[in-house]
Amino acid sequence: MPKIADAPKRPANLSLNSKVLDMAKELGMNVSATxxxxxxxxxxxxxxxxxxxxxxxxxxxxxARIEREGLTLARYRTFARED
Structure with a gap:
């Protein structure tokens, strides 16, 4: 997935529940960041x-192919496989 967290911000219009928005502001929450x-x-x-x-x-x-043919490099394993 492309890294999205570092993308620049841009304004957006949102319609939010007014009571929830008021409570969030009373609690000092940063609504945009949240x-x-x-x-x-x-x-x-x-x-x-x-x-x-x-x-x-x-x-x-x-x-299905792995089940049928096994892993290509399985013979080089240095540990026991648990089933």
Missing amino acids: VDALLAVEVEKRYWERWNEDNRQAIVDYN
């Missing part, structure tokens, strides 16, 4: 959900 952090978490979650769905068949095929 929304930015929470949105970044949600974006990353959805990015990986989409990536997994887009690559689902390739992952299934890869796992």
Whole structure:
């Protein structure tokens, strides 16, 4: 995933629950920073959900090949495999 945390900020219009917004301000919260952090978490979650769905068949095929043929370098392992 591209690094998004260091991107420059830009203004956005949001509609937020007025009571929640008032309470956040009373608590001294930085609403912009809070929304930015929470949105970044949600974006990353959805990015990986989409990536997994887009690559689902390739992952299934890869796992089937490994199950069928084993790992290419498995013979060089210096540790015991636990099943």
